[in-house]
Amino acid sequence: MAGELKYAEAIRRALADELATDPAVVVMGQEIEALGGVFTATQGLAERFEGRVLDTPLAESATVGWAIGAAMAGLRPVVEIMFMDFITTAMDQIVNGAAKLRYMSGGQVAVPIVIRTPSDAGTGHGPQHSQHLETWFAHVPGLVVAMPSTVADAYWMLRHSIQDDNPVVFVESKYLYFRESGEIGATGAADHPYAARIARSGRSVTIVTAGRMVAESLAAAESLATEGIDCEVVDLRFIWPYDREALTESVERTNRLIVVHEAVGDFGWGGEVCSWAASELFYSLDAPIRRLAAPRAPIPFASHLESVIVPDRSAIESAVRDLARH
Amino acid sequence: MTNPSEMPVGDTPSDRLKLYETMVRIRELETGIESLHYGGRMHGSFHSSMGQEAAAAGVIGCLRPTDLVTSTHRGHGHAIAKGMRPTTIIAELLGLQQGSSGGKGGSMHLHDVACGFLGENAIVAGGVPWAAGAAWASRRLGKDLVAVSFVGDGGVAQGVLAETLRMARTWGTPLLVACENNHLAHSMPVERTFGEPGSIAGWAAGFGMRAEYVAGDDVFAVHRMAAEMIDEVRATGRAAFVEIEAWRVRAHSLNDPDYRYLAKDLGKSYLQTHDPIANAERDLPLTEADATAIRERIAREIAEAIDAAFEGQAAPVRSATTGVYSEAFEQEGRLRGW
Numbered sequence: 001m002a003g004e005l006k007y008a009e010a011i012r013r014a015l016a017d018e019l020a021t022d023p024a025v026v027v028m029g030q031e032i033e034a035l036g037g038v039f040t041a042t043q044g045l046a047e048r049f050e051g052r053v054l055d056t057p058l059a060e061s062a063t064v065g066w067a068i069g070a071a072m073a074g075l076r077p078v079v080e081i082m083f084m085d086f087i088t089t090a091m092d093q094i095v096n097g098a099a100k101l102r103y104m105s106g107g108q109v110a111v112p113i114v115i116r117t118p119s120d121a122g123t124g125h126g127p128q129h130s131q132h133l134e135t136w137f138a139h140v141p142g143l144v145v146a147m148p149s150t151v152a153d154a155y156w157m158l159r160h161s162i163q164d165d166n167p168v169v170f171v172e173s174k175y176l177y178f179r180e181s182g183e184i185g186a187t188g189a190a191d192h193p194y195a196a197r198i199a200r201s202g203r204s205v206t207i208v209t210a211g212r213m214v215a216e217s218l219a220a221a222e223s224l225a226t227e228g229i230d231c232e233v234v235d236l237r238f239i240w241p242y243d244r245e246a247l248t249e250s251v252e253r254t255n256r257l258i259v260v261h262e263a264v265g266d267f268g269w270g271g272e273v274c275s276w277a278a279s280e281l282f283y284s285l286d287a288p289i290r291r292l293a294a295p296r297a298p299i300p301f302a303s304h305l306e307s308v309i310v311p312d313r314s315a316i317e318s319a320v321r322d323l324a325r326h
Numbered sequence: 327m328t329n330p331s332e333m334p335v336g337d338t339p340s341d342r343l344k345l346y347e348t349m350v351r352i353r354e355l356e357t358g359i360e361s362l363h364y365g366g367r368m369h370g371s372f373h374s375s376m377g378q379e380a381a382a383a384g385v386i387g388c389l390r391p392t393d394l395v396t397s398t399h400r401g402h403g404h405a406i407a408k409g410m411r412p413t414t415i416i417a418e419l420l421g422l423q424q425g426s427s428g429g430k431g432g433s434m435h436l437h438d439v440a441c442g443f444l445g446e447n448a449i450v451a452g453g454v455p456w457a458a459g460a461a462w463a464s465r466r467l468g469k470d471l472v473a474v475s476f477v478g479d480g481g482v483a484q485g486v487l488a489e490t491l492r493m494a495r496t497w498g499t500p501l502l503v504a505c506e507n508n509h510l511a512h513s514m515p516v517e518r519t520f521g522e523p524g525s526i527a528g529w530a531a532g533f534g535m536r537a538e539y540v541a542g543d544d545v546f547a548v549h550r551m552a553a554e555m556i557d558e559v560r561a562t563g564r565a566a567f568v569e570i571e572a573w574r575v576r577a578h579s580l581n582d583p584d585y586r587y588l589a590k591d592l593g594k595s596y597l598q599t600h601d602p603i604a605n606a607e608r609d610l611p612l613t614e615a616d617a618t619a620i621r622e623r624i625a626r627e628i629a630e631a632i633d634a635a636f637e638g639q640a641a642p643v644r645s646a647t648t649g650v651y652s653e654a655f656e657q658e659g660r661l662r663g664w
Contacts, residue, residue, distance in 0.1 A: 056496070062492070065455025065486060066462065069396075069459025070460065071463075072439075073459070073461075074463060074467055093455065096447075097447075101445070102651070104435040106426060106427030108427070142651065144651075
């Protein structure tokens with residue numbers, strides 16, 4: 001189809017368009033220059049934008065710190081961390097540097113950097129290449145956490161994040177890189193930059209989710225519709241800030257709420273959403289709030305083991321069915 | 327043509343006197359802060375740079391106002407040498423609105439972008455990549471500047487320093503890492519981690535960059551070495567490393583029970599043998615009367631700065647939860663209930 005892009009291509013297009021429009025943008029990371037990125041997100045960009053798409057040594061901490069310094073000096077660096085699990089090696093610079101510098105300098109400096117990093121199970125990468133860690137960053141004041149689920153969002157949210165004056169942890173779906181196709185359209189779909197998206201309208205149950213789990217939730221919703229359960233699927237798009245207005249409106253329609261995410265459930269961001277909803281939407285709820293997320297285990301390698309850990313459409317269906325019975 | 331006011335301190339007698347005065351200013355500030363703490367007029371953490379004044383004055387004395395500096399948790403001296411006003415520093419330490427960060431940062435988070443002081447960083451060695459990246463970016467943006475990043479001997483054990491030196495060599499950046507080897511990483515003697523003074527410079531040389539050692543009780547030696555290295559860094563755009571041996575006169579921090587790991591009064595004996603201020607008075611030379619006059623003048627200046635700082639107002643309570651994100655973001659959040 002004309003104009004259709006893969007998710008990975010949308011990321012590449014967003015980087016190219018930002019590099020073309022803003023001379024302050026530089027892209028730095030491992031294997032992004034000569035190789036074009038292990039997921040092809042930067043393929044061809046080093047040739048097209050000479051000296052602005054740069055391979056770093058295997059040194060995530062210095063790379064993020066370097067980007068922070070470059071941002072303080074007037075650039076808008078985009079850092080690629082090859083797999084989200086590797087971000088642990090740059091934690092200090094993200095948490096104590098990027099996130100806090102505006103505050104601890106009394107507003108003297110801004111740190112407009114984007115840290116792009118792919119997560120998701122489902123690709124056979126095993127325990128140290130698959131974990132969803134977005135909750136950690138959503139917990140840290142000063143950071144924005146983006147998690148696009150569609151081709152259009154991959155493109156528009158990345159462009160917006162690069163122009164955002166706040167540091168953004170941009171969690172890409174490596175499961176969707178080459179599976180999800182779509183058009184990017186002429187503008188972003190959202191009413192405001194951090195708005196959630198109603199991926200499917202419905203009246204029985206609100207499923208709040210993000211990233212790859214949006215597609216799983218939509219598939220579950222189609223199947224449940226045949227049973228007369230009409231799900232509304234809210235794609236949060238941003239884990240922080242999350243769109244409380246959209247959640248309020250949706251739950252007022254459906255009176256039932258379930259949060260679905262791929263990250264571990266215990267202390268995960270779903271807990272935050274549930275806690276907020278329990279406090280603020282209590283009188284709109286007809287049933288206890290539910291959470292569906294990964295159990296407390298790393299992501300195993302073997303596919304049949306991995307499927308025990310990661311929620312899928314059938315797990316979502318059965319959780320929603322149970323909730324709809326209330 | 328370079329504006330004369332932007333020229334770094336050179337080696338004329340008046341330049342040498344300036345280095346001395348900077349050291350005295352740092353010493354007076356640190357002793358002033360100590361007194362405020364002991365008098366119960368200031369709270370919180372404080373890491374004195376007393377005894378290390380030659381590193382701050384000597385290295386930063388080679389820089390232009392537009393050059394950049396990042397610092398450590400023990401960074402008041404670097405801030406003063408880079409041109410931060412003592413009143414702003416004291417106000418910050420008092421948690422006042424007039425402080426450099428409006429009271430949000432405190433002693434370990436002095437920032438003054440207008441002076442090219444890109445901040446202290448209380449995470450050991452955490453500021454080194456900031457300096458490297460800021461200098462690299464500034465070069466790309468057409469600015470002819472260099473950055474100096476201070477780090478302690480403790481910081482040399484941090485992975486991020488090794489990573490940054492590796493990346494500096496890979497990418498090139500006009501950076502001088504100035505390592506103040508004050509013999510102690512909190513209570514860990516440097517001899518246990520690195521060996522004799524000079525061994526840290528030897529370690530840094532392994533990254534394929536120029537790395538030198540200089541004794542930090544002689545501000546003029548530090549200044550000569552730093553001037554030569556900074557000229558080279560500026561000309562080549564390549565990073566370099568200097569180890570400056572210094573002496574931590576005070577405990578790690580104000581409330582550190584350092585008698586558990588140090589002989590009592592060791593700090594005092596350091597000052598008897600390695601005081602960079604006394605050494606500068608001898609080497610300039612200054613008569614006792616001249617030295618006393620300078621010290622008294624600067625002591626008055628700091629006392630006035632402290633008085634002026636106390637005129638400030640407490641940071642407004644609402645500032646505790648604002649300025650975390652950009653103004654536009656926070657406005658959107660207020661509107662939408664984040």
